[in-house]
Amino acid sequence: MRTTQLCAARKFCYGRAMGLRERKKAETRAALSWAALRLVVERGLDDVKVEDIAEAAGVSPRTFNNYYSSKGEAIVARHLDRCLGVAEALREGPAEPLWEAIPRAVLPRFAPDAESAAHPVPDAATWTAGVRTMLAEPALQGEMLRAGAIAEAEIAAAVADRTGTDLANDLYPHLVAAAVVAAINTAMAHYLRTDPPVPVRRLLADALARIAAGLPTP
Amino acid sequence: MRTTQLCAARKFCYGRAMGLRERKKAETRAALSWAALRLVVERGLDDVKVEDIAEAAGVSPRTFNNYYSSKGEAIVARHLDRCLGVAEALREGPAEPLWEAIPRAVLPRFAPDAESAAHPVPDAATWTAGVRTMLAEPALQGEMLRAGAIAEAEIAAAVADRTGTDLANDLYPHLVAAAVVAAINTAMAHYLRTDPPVPVRRLLADALARIAAGLPTP
DNA sequence: AGCAAAACTTGCGCACCACGCAACTTTGCG
DNA sequence: CGCAAAGTTGCGTGGTGCGCAAGTTTTGCT
Numbered sequence: 001m002r003t004t005q006l007c008a009a010r011k012f013c014y015g016r017a018m019g020l021r022e023r024k025k026a027e028t029r030a031a032l033s034w035a036a037l038r039l040v041v042e043r044g045l046d047d048v049k050v051e052d053i054a055e056a057a058g059v060s061p062r063t064f065n066n067y068y069s070s071k072g073e074a075i076v077a078r079h080l081d082r083c084l085g086v087a088e089a090l091r092e093g094p095a096e097p098l099w100e101a102i103p104r105a106v107l108p109r110f111a112p113d114a115e116s117a118a119h120p121v122p123d124a125a126t127w128t129a130g131v132r133t134m135l136a137e138p139a140l141q142g143e144m145l146r147a148g149a150i151a152e153a154e155i156a157a158a159v160a161d162r163t164g165t166d167l168a169n170d171l172y173p174h175l176v177a178a179a180v181v182a183a184i185n186t187a188m189a190h191y192l193r194t195d196p197p198v199p200v201r202r203l204l205a206d207a208l209a210r211i212a213a214g215l216p217t218p
Numbered sequence: 219m220r221t222t223q224l225c226a227a228r229k230f231c232y233g234r235a236m237g238l239r240e241r242k243k244a245e246t247r248a249a250l251s252w253a254a255l256r257l258v259v260e261r262g263l264d265d266v267k268v269e270d271i272a273e274a275a276g277v278s279p280r281t282f283n284n285y286y287s288s289k290g291e292a293i294v295a296r297h298l299d300r301c302l303g304v305a306e307a308l309r310e311g312p313a314e315p316l317w318e319a320i321p322r323a324v325l326p327r328f329a330p331d332a333e334s335a336a337h338p339v340p341d342a343a344t345w346t347a348g349v350r351t352m353l354a355e356p357a358l359q360g361e362m363l364r365a366g367a368i369a370e371a372e373i374a375a376a377v378a379d380r381t382g383t384d385l386a387n388d389l390y391p392h393l394v395a396a397a398v399v400a401a402i403n404t405a406m407a408h409y410l411r412t413d414p415p416v417p418v419r420r421l422l423a424d425a426l427a428r429i430a431a432g433l434p435t436p
Numbered sequence: 437a438g439c440a441a442a443a444c445t446t447g448c449g450c451a452c453c454a455c456g457c458a459a460c461t462t463t464g465c466g
Numbered sequence: 467c468g469c470a471a472a473g474t475t476g477c478g479t480g481g482t483g484c485g486c487a488a489g490t491t492t493t494g495c496t
Contacts, residue, residue: 098435175398178404182396214432
């Protein structure tokens, strides 16, 4: 139970002008989180040691902890990035009404191909089954939710910017951010729960629309 | 990163007919979680070892892990109980409209005295300051959110009962539960954030009302 | 009341993990 | 080229979660 860095090397130097040094760092980081995710999904959390992850990423065990301060952090890194991306998109998008901007920021980031494209998965059914059992792990749930919470802060800031509300004294931006993250979590949970898989996009759009409109008893 | 039990000995044998054994068990459990909370609030997470907590509760270190599988779990136990209490109240309350039942279930459980009454706190300001720095700890945030998520499942079930919706195939009950928990978290976060403290009850009522009504841009 | 089974506690031990420290290697820049 | 900054690695340490096998207490039954 030590501290984490997580937000440390979050410089978002995506596109251009990143030297060899930063590029390699980003690669190792990605390799580590991907290896962690893949190994844990196919083997189970307790049967994967940090040593395994480090080895799969071609790096020393000690180096693993220079990037992520725990197994869970590495596994959840992709999710964190997606959620942070929502905040970023919310800041950069056109000046449309808030509840049009939000789905526009959220939906594309949770499209099924966003993840799978880079690292194709052999068998989709086996994969989602693995993800299900992985997320049944309590420690992972905590880490997942924490990632959402981190992004929540960014989203709240973006919402405050858009709506001209006060981040420090007003409840509104935080409430919107929390609701958006809740919608994302709920939609993903429902997706993993249903056996004939419903497209995530539809679930997400539905959840966001309902949250925006209020939740009267049906 | 092992598994946890947490829900194991959650038998809800509150009122009556609990033998000596279960009574003592409940007492030790409470003593442990209270000791954990108090020590960590006043000393900081890293300066409290499980050994300290066990000692403060008059029990062996090994026994600590028979009740809680981690420091964080012990600390968050009270929060978990409160959140689970919401679900319980939602099930047992009178047959009123959902969005009247919800505040009635939530508000009394987060009254300022609910916690303080049993274990009075010397200095309120020092205490909340300690809580603030405690909750700044990432590991604790995760644990806290996870407690909310556990309760969320119960709340969703209660909501499904009340509204006659299908827990397995319908998004609605899960969405309501997630929104309620989000409102609780947001209100508590705001409470800890503001320096001239605003009464939690007002924040919570506000948050719940807004969530129920939708979140149009102000 | 008495006794056997069930439940709980405890000490011991092991595997794992986060991270500080001190070399050593690589990269960036003049 | 050569030096400083940044990154990697091996080692060591303190701490943790939990299985196991006594020992102890509570309970249910007669």
